[in-house]
Amino acid sequence: MLSRIAESLFWIGRYVERADDTARIVDAQVQRILEDPWLDEAEACGSLMAVMGTPTDRVAGPLNRRVLLDTLAYDPVAPSSIAGSLAAARENARRAREVVSSEMWEVLNTTYYAIPTRVRAASAHRFAGWVRERAAVVTGIADSTMSRDAGYQFLVLGRSLERADMTARLLATTVLEAGPTWQTILHSCGAYEAFLRTYRGGRSGGRSDTQAAEFLLLDRLFPRSVVNALATAERCLEDLDPDAGRVGYADDARRTLAWTRGQLEFRSPAELLEDLPVEMERVQQAVSRVSDAVSRRYFPMGAGVEWVPEAM
Structure with missing residues (x-):
């Protein structure tokens, strides 16, 4: 497979998931702002933008949910916004038209052109x-x-x-003073019913919050948990390069994924939850390193062409 095609498919997966998860995170926070009259709106919006890695020093005027939506949802060019991510996914699909199915191209193309209408006609929710x-x-x-x-x-x-990466960011928002509740987080991940079935309804109080955190962090069966996502990425890399050798991992990406997953799975949940923001920051940094390692190995930049004069 050509490296440019592989890179386009890789980024289609990332951008579509980024749009999906950003929509979940923003929706949860906006609902929290609307439902709690005592919440400091500027603080809630600023904290979420910080968690999402969006600078607030360039924002003109006070922070509010309109600024939050314009920045994280409606901006058509920012790759971290919902609209920008969908546009980038469509552009990568255009570059890989020879391998992307017609149905997949049509849904990405239709979605891209429907964004302005949806922004004007629909509420944020x-x-x-x-x-x-x-x-x-x-x-x-x-x-x-x-x-x-x-x-x-x-x-x-x-x-x-x-x-x-995005589930780690979502979990990090729970420790914010103006962050969403664990029940809201579970709903936003589509995990509420799965959580209730797993824990037989859970318990009230702090124990229920701990169980919710454990579920989204460590559950091996729920597809949006951090551990499940890391394990799935590991399996993909193994399928792409099944010969791991007899000693360790020669692939930096697989080594980083295995180490990060082990740090989560082989520590007690209480230890992880004790300093959740730091742990989630480590997950995000690990994902960034893995992405860089995958790019170096599978998507090398072409060397510059040098014209050599013909010998006389």
């Missing part, structure tokens, strides 16, 4: 719900129309890395 639905359609079409070859592995690899 409805817009976030529409984005989640479109991301689910893209994922479903990819799973049902793509052969399980290297291209599919790159797509799922990008999706899994982005999911681990």
